[in-house]
Amino acid sequence: MTPYTPITAAIIEELITICSASNVLTERDRIEGYSHDETSKEQYSVMPDVVVTPTSTEQVAQIMRLADRHTIPVTPRGAGSGLSGGAIPLFGGIVISLEKMNRIIEIDEANLTVTAEAGIVTNELNEHLKDTGLFFAGYPMSLESCFLGGNIAENAGGGKAIKYGVTSRYVLGMTVVTPQGQIVHLGGKVTKDVSSYDLKQLYIGSEGTLGIICEATIKLIGIPKVASTLLVPFQSAQQAIAVVPLLMKQGIIPVSIEFMDRLSFEISCSYLNETLPLSGVGAMLLLEVDGSDAAQVEADLVAVGELCEEMGAMEVYIAEDANNRERIWAVRRAIAEAIKVYSPVQSLEDVVVPITSIPQVLPFLKELSDRYGLQIPCYGHAGDGNLHATIIKDPEWTMEKWLEIEPKILRDLYAFIVGKLGGKISGEHGIGLKRREFVKELTPDAEYELLKTLKRAFDPKNIMNPGKILI
């Protein structure tokens, strides 16, 4: 028994009154797509009762007021590219998809800001901005599909975070609909603000559990004029990873230091039909440097490349033009998708450790892989200490066996990452549905109680994306 009111025909009617019939979906085949995100569908999928696609913040507020009045669970949804089950309507009810709220409200070149609705595709936002010479530097790897609102709700990271930071660095203001259906405007166009508790930062990464982000004002920076990419094969993963802390001390801040072990690289290359030299390669680093001065970028490229050579790189491939850079990045970006095609049932992990601890993660993963007899390809943002170890279900295994073993592997992994290395279980994908039990296990009681008190203060009826982050 849930404490929630079932969706009735009368409630559907009210939703239609708020946002018109074409924005209220109830047919099974049309709402099926809203029952899961990019986590394994076989494991995490719950059908909503109704999906609404409002076209304005005011409509979102009216829907929330309706849900509050009747105590109906509401799950906000961006592009559905999340990797922790945050957009899955665990208790059914209403899914509010922001897909039709994709307008740019204002580009303020003088103040270096853009204000847009939450449903705009991050890449499209940057396409629109291109002619201004400015861009939003938050850069999740799913940039071609993910929405701005989702980036903020998950505090997305990505492949450029070493130099440019994660999404939170760029959010100056936002319009949020509270669980009670109030519209609040947090922050603004100012770059500093200590005028009260920083509610805006609290909403960033709140995974839709405290309210619905409908609009945001984003800080923009100038597009770097020059960028060069290096692809560096090493004989062993250990050798590759050992370069990372040294590189970070160089005084050059690369845009990216991405790590790919042989298995991830191989799966992605074969998925893309790409042929890059692999003989004897144990792992690859992908590095990028950028700037506004071509000579400086070239000097950085050479310095970074030479350091890799000193550290035993088998070769240093360089890409200074867009075609070659894209060729290299495509391999890195396609890994998650390629592994998914290779094995749809998997646990894509997102552990993050202090950068000097990265070399310790890989031998432990090898140990786990041997102990449980499963493949664990590993790749990710090495420069941030953020690794996407992906535990793949053996096709021979039954689903029952997988469901029994997966939590054991994760428990071992997290105990090591959090207990031994002082790391965290998620760097950028979030907790959602997928990791909430572990949050409870790994968070000290006093802290967990604070989190629950906070949630209750915002959402006493527990209708706002219930069942996520906390249990």
Next chain:
Amino acid sequence: MHIIVPIKQVPQSSAVKMDPVTGTMIRSGSAATLNPLDLYALETALCLSERSAGSVTALTMGPPSAAQILKEALSMGASRAILLTDRLFGGSDTYATSYALSKAIEHIGSFDLIITGERATDGDTAQVGPGIAAWLDVALVTYVSAINTIVDRTMEVERLTEEGYQAVRLTLPALISVVKEIAIPRLPTLRGKKRAMNTPIEEWDARTIGADIGKIGLKGSPTRVVKIESPKVARTAEVHIASDEDSMKGAVDRLIDIIEEVYHG
């Protein structure tokens, strides 16, 4: 074996903008890159020269900024790079361009093989390679997908045609244009780049190559662009949302009407 690879700087495809009035490509200000199809020519040349301890000369005609793509060719492994640059070359069509390049090749001196990409991704004509062969009066095979054997001065290649493959035997020196199937381009390396940084790019102008001024630039180009049109999309779309029985019937009826209209004209 000495191989010459003429290459071209093209606008980055994602950055291409068209002038809505003239219908021509706006080249200035957009990011430029090495014609992606030339990478296959370079790769083929580098592989052949590695096998025969030969050398590869990269050659381009363009503004001073085109030196960039020569550096890339050097980073991949070319041993010499020549930039043909002169205001007098401005406005050259494929006839004038192939003439200028052929004069530059004559000035380079002896060669065994010239390899070009299939075409450039901006102009899409695929005329310059064959043009060079004609000016130099050497054998020409286009769309080469494999080089099977080279014995003495005889080369056997496979050529991709619309119907399949054609086996061709030719005598060197010759010019071939290659298709993507022939090789997978290597990525430039840091070692190559450092070598490139120490290899000067030779700049030649019209006088260096002894070009007949009447045959180059706009003056030497017989091509006249009379009119450029973008094809208009003539088709229109109708969207019928059929969410219930009634609207579904209407939509299906309309669909049947459209199919009948198409059938019976």
